[in-house]
Amino acid sequence: MxxxxxxxxxxxxxxxxxxxxxxxxxxxxxxxxxxxxxxxxxxxxxxxxxxxxxxxxxxxxxxxxxxxxxxxxxxxxxxxxxxxxxxxxxxxxxxxxxxxxxxxxxxxxxxxxxxxxxxxxxxxxxxxxxxxxxxxxxxxxxxxxxxxxxxxxxxxxxxxxxxxxxxxxxxxxPTVREPDGLAMSSRNRHLSKEERRRAVAIGRGLFAAAEEFRAGVREVEKLIAIAERQLETVDRLQYLELVDGDTLKRAESPLRFPAALCVAAYVGSTRLIDNVLLGLPTP
Structure with missing residues (x-):
């Protein structure tokens, strides 16, 4: 090398x-x-x-x-x-x-x-x-x-x-994750042990919404609310948005296009981002 x-x-x-x-x-x-x-x-x-x-x-x-x-x-x-x-x-x-x-x-x-x-x-x-x-x-x-x-x-x-x-x-x-679901990031090293434990909520919220999507839920606000309920342990939620996978414009209900549920949140002073893709056949 x-x-x-x-x-x-x-x-x-x-x-x-x-x-x-x-x-x-x-x-x-x-x-x-x-x-x-x-x-x-x-x-x-x-x-x-x-x-x-x-x-x-x-x-x-x-x-x-x-x-x-x-x-x-x-x-x-x-x-x-x-x-x-x-x-x-x-x-x-x-x-x-x-x-x-x-x-x-x-x-x-x-x-x-x-x-x-x-x-x-x-x-x-x-x-x-x-x-x-x-x-x-x-x-x-x-x-x-x-x-x-x-x-x-x-x-x-x-x-x-x-x-x-x-x-x-x-x-x-595809995103590589820790065994508990936290997306790997160079910034994770800034998390204290207690903050690291709370940061798991970010992935948990995204996975909960993705599971409901797979179960047939297509209402944007419902999917966002499902994810947000899991994010109570973060210190500040900067954004949690469901967007069109191609244009990044806010998705509308019912979902008809591939979408991405994206989040940015602070745990302590560390800003973390993550997302999950919600796949649908493009019309």
Whole structure:
């Protein structure tokens, strides 16, 4: 495995893979890797000849009062996990490599970036879309792998790739969970033991609504209420919304399209997001 920190060196190495006709997969991360990230690596290795894992805590997607400085980092551990998982290249650029002096060009996403997290984190998806577009241009991957936990991010990136004619396949990998149902996240390490116990309610609420959906319930407010009843142990519910799986617009009763039940909640001072997909045949 190689660890590369500059775009020039990355391109030189990947040019060899390209000339050999190899398929390149990219797993974009902000580091502090867990089994959810490793599931993306596994999916990439199954579909591609070369897997690149990028590790970069992107400053432009954090607001002024968010957790950029405290975002968990352990690069030595991340390198070992990637090596053990069979990753060919770890790309770990510094901030100046990604955003050089006088940088001023951003990717501005549209309507998909406005609801859910976008309503509470102004500029977040502008930063996400920009750094992901830059990574696409740095790596030139054939396939890119994202986790379903970041459902809105997947939608924004997929739309960006389509709108900008980027010849890249976007693959969404199902959320990986702890045995008790909590979605794996780098931010989980901030939870105390007591907060970790209460955080399980997030997955429990989503699963309860999904079970009722499978039983035939199609009323939006009823499904939301079922989930919300399980969320009493969180400290602050930022949003709990049932949205159209494609447009992210609020779903209407009765459900006729594939939908996503999405949640953002604070447990202690830690903000956690999660979702479940409610599948229906598209009319």
């Amino acid at each position: 190689q660890t590369i920190t500059t775009v020039a060196e990355l391109r030189r190495e990947l040019a060899k893979a390209c000339s050999a006709g190899k398929r390149v997969g990219l797993v974009p991360t902000m580091g502090y890797l867990h089994d959810g990230h490793l599931a993306l690596v596994e999916a990439s290795r199954a579909q591609c000849d070369v897997t690149v894992v990028s590790i970069f805590v992107n400053p432009t997607q954090f607001g002024p009062n968010e957790d950029l400085s405290s975002y968990p980092r352990d690069f030595v551990r991340d390198e070992k996990l990637c090596r053990d998982a069979g990753v060919e290249i770890v790309f770990a650029p510094g901030a100046q490599e990604v955003y050089p002096a006088q940088f001023e060009t951003f990717v501005e996403p549209g309507e998909l970036a406005k609801p859910l997290c976008g309503a509470f984190r102004p500029g977040h998806f502008r930063g996400v879309a920009t750094v992901v577009c830059k990574l696409f241009n740095m790596v030139h991957p054939d396939v890119v792998f994202f986790g379903q936990k970041d459902f809105q991010q997947c939608a924004v990136v997929r739309r960006m790739a389509t709108d900008l004619n980027l010849p890249i396949k976007i693959v969404t990998v």
